[in-house]
Amino acid sequence: MTDTKKSIHGEWSSRFAFILAATGSAVGLGNIWKFPYITGENGGGAFVIIYLLCVAVIGIPIMIAEIMMGRRGRQCPINTLETLTEEAGANKNWHSLGWLGVIAGFLILSYYSVIAGWAMAYVVKAFTGSFSGEGAAQIKTLFSDLQASPGQQIFWHTTFMFATMSVVAPGVQGGLEKAVRFLMPGLFVLLMLLVAYAMTTGAYMQGLAFLFKPDFSEITGDSVLTAMGHAFFTLSLGMGAIMVYGSYLPKDISIAKTSILIACADTLVALLAGIAIFPIVFAYGLEASAGPGLIFQTLPIAFGNMTGGWLFGVLFFVLLVFAAISSAISLIEPAVAWVVENYNVDRKKASIYMGLATWFLGLGTVFSESFFEKIDYLTANLMLPLGGLCIALFAGRVMLQKHTQAELALDNETEYAVWKFLVSYIAPAAVFLVFLHVLGVFG
Numbered sequence: 001m002t003d004t005k006k007s008i009h010g011e012w013s014s015r016f017a018f019i020l021a022a023t024g025s026a027v028g029l030g031n032i033w034k035f036p037y038i039t040g041e042n043g044g045g046a047f048v049i050i051y052l053l054c055v056a057v058i059g060i061p062i063m064i065a066e067i068m069m070g071r072r073g074r075q076c077p078i079n080t081l082e083t084l085t086e087e088a089g090a091n092k093n094w095h096s097l098g099w100l101g102v103i104a105g106f107l108i109l110s111y112y113s114v115i116a117g118w119a120m121a122y123v124v125k126a127f128t129g130s131f132s133g134e135g136a137a138q139i140k141t142l143f144s145d146l147q148a149s150p151g152q153q154i155f156w157h158t159t160f161m162f163a164t165m166s167v168v169a170p171g172v173q174g175g176l177e178k179a180v181r182f183l184m185p186g187l188f189v190l191l192m193l194l195v196a197y198a199m200t201t202g203a204y205m206q207g208l209a210f211l212f213k214p215d216f217s218e219i220t221g222d223s224v225l226t227a228m229g230h231a232f233f234t235l236s237l238g239m240g241a242i243m244v245y246g247s248y249l250p251k252d253i254s255i256a257k258t259s260i261l262i263a264c265a266d267t268l269v270a271l272l273a274g275i276a277i278f279p280i281v282f283a284y285g286l287e288a289s290a291g292p293g294l295i296f297q298t299l300p301i302a303f304g305n306m307t308g309g310w311l312f313g314v315l316f317f318v319l320l321v322f323a324a325i326s327s328a329i330s331l332i333e334p335a336v337a338w339v340v341e342n343y344n345v346d347r348k349k350a351s352i353y354m355g356l357a358t359w360f361l362g363l364g365t366v367f368s369e370s371f372f373e374k375i376d377y378l379t380a381n382l383m384l385p386l387g388g389l390c391i392a393l394f395a396g397r398v399m400l401q402k403h404t405q406a407e408l409a410l411d412n413e414t415e416y417a418v419w420k421f422l423v424s425y426i427a428p429a430a431v432f433l434v435f436l437h438v439l440g441v442f443g
């Protein structure tokens, strides 16, 4: 039945277009802003290893599952879940999985937009030469001034939401495909440049050691949960974002290979960001555990002191904002597609309603850091892993083998068997054990 069906929202023009869009979703503030600061807060190397393991063992199989489910269902996650549940003759409670995702995306975007707004403010600061020749102390003041100004933050949060919704409203395929094409290579080049600067700081090896030399005594139950949650966050998994992108995917594309490629690109960007940032942290005597302000207190020092730093600073923050937009649209796309499919509303109106609601919730983060911390914990550490756990069980155990096999069309039986085993047993068990661990079940 679903085999010939296309999404009413259109399709990607090619495999490459899908890779760009999905990579655009995955690579964002999670890689450049969040990964370094949570690595700093959780003691470095050991945390990084756990995160990498989670990406490989939990993230990739679940990404394959999500894209596969989306392509089979061909609708927003809520309706896809309904179709697939019916097709498999399964319990209607699986419908709630779609809802969990839409709510999670909405909650995440509310703060994501505020942080992306900080990056926008930094484009202006870079442009007006605020970093030029400054030391760590002045750079820190620039950041705390921004934090102390709700007016500025609201202005940029509003601008960012506006920019995001103007990409979402006409449909994600057109403008997005074009933007991401130059964005990803550009971001990569600038990160390499920052790594080159990091090498000149005199603390390069110290930075590398922090990132890659594991000290497991730094690890608590909560750090394991944070590492796992971040694997979901950074790959855009567990809430239907990649599922909805999968629903625009043409039939003849290999889902497994594409997923591995996206996960590798995403991981590479995060590690490069870490390699660029930590040497600066140590060279200038900053705190690795500075929290959400970490990149804003470190990278401007590099731009302020390198040749051509003015231009590179402007470019870097512009690209960071674009990377954030290409991620933000995937956070809200499931909700917009749902409104369009279920109510007699066009994309434009649906985008305006959803954008306004998200904007309003974002004010919570502007006015209260603990509001941000709670939403972040609830979504990244609980909702995404729970959503991912259910997606894994659904794809591995509820959907009929003949359907998943047909959809994935893997070259040989072994590849399929490996995926099926990971997604049915290993990934769910891993998520479950981490949850139990945090609840203190193991003492």
Ligand code: TRP
Pocket (backbone or CB within 6 Å): 025, 026, 027, 028, 029, 030, 031, 105, 108, 232, 233, 234, 235, 236, 237, 238, 239, 241, 327, 328, 330, 331, 384
């Ligand atoms: N992955 C993006 C980042 O790293 C954020 C993001 C986009 C996301 N879509 C998502 C996170 C869906 C979780 C779920 O910045």
